[in-house]
Amino acid sequence: MKHQYAVIGLGSFGSTVALELTRLGHDVLGIDSDASRVEYYADQLSQTLIADGASDKVVEELDLPAYDAVVVAIGENLEASILTTLALKNAKVKQVWVKAISEAHHRILFRLGADRIIHPEHEMGIRVAQTLLHPEMLDYIPLGNDWLVVEVKVDERFADQPAVELPLEDHDLRLTLVKRGTEVWQAPFTDLVLRERDQLVLLGTMHNLLRFAKKQ
Template sequence: MGKHKYAVVGLGAFGSTVARELESLGNEVLGIDEDEARVNPVADEISHAVIGDGRDERTLRNLGLAEYDGVVVAIGEDLESSILCTLALKNLGVQQVWVKATSPAHHLILEKLGADRIVNPEHHVGVHVARTMIYPHVLDYIALGDDDYVVEFEVPEQLDRHSVSELQLQERYGIEVLAFKRAGSVSTRAGADLLLSRDDRLVLLGRIAALRRFSREKL
């Protein structure tokens, strides 16, 4: 199986980060921006980097984007350019078009154009910062929909030497322990008699209300 091919249109802070990360994960990546000053810094870090107008369907066709596995439109600061680029990519039949949005109106327009995934990095980062400030022992989380969350929870000092059974996660809160992490090792076998140590990590699955209640009552 060959490398997947992805393109990123717009190489600002967000786009260049996506391009570099896709490349580091073993993919072939094409970066496109009409500003040479944005192309040059990533030219040696991704497979291909070109100066070009991402709004122009002919340019995108000539670059072969119709054959790519996915394209990220990272021109969020320029609403018109973002819309024109998205429309051009959909007209070319690109398999997956991911687009950065900067406002609810932008998001709505992109939905109407048929963007496959719309992301608002500033919004997501803001929500993440706010929630981790309120729940400082939650290191990371994934929203699964319908108020179900997977969270990575750092064991605080007050739960040091407590067993998993003492937390009453399943019985009292309906929370499942998916994995246990200690000193860089991960195990899916966190038995009821496991004694926790400060700075251990538990990966938990539960409803957001139950996770909040656990945080209030145990921390």
């Protein structure tokens, strides 16, 4: 299903979000006060506009409440980020996701009611550190309270073994998906035989997930 998104601020972070949403087949409006940035992405996004996202008039004229979500990706201009978030929340935009540049900024955005507050550098730094420490993990999503969804690669130990025979109960883990190239399997895995380099998507605590991954 195609959705409509708006990204306010087409710097490094904002442009990456906008281009990826476009690549995934959605309509994306890119907004920035810098004419050169808007011109650069004009042919790559559904629509671009030179505008001040902090203006209530602009938010109303663009009908941003009709969009599925708006991402505020304004960089170092703290005032512009706050005023833009305030304008979007006052207009009752469905989902307002905002990039925060500091803890103080985060607290203000929280009080304004931002639906999701993002710390790109902080979150990526944690991800890189975890991957360096645990290279057997291909990717992970933290769920809170030490629970994660982790992606690990099948090596020769479990190759040619039925997925239902994986010793997951010994580690208190749950297999949620198996990926093989562009193919994806989900439970039940009754007839699925694993191959080397298949990717297992597991749910469990960090301790148990790492213990299982290192034993592969």
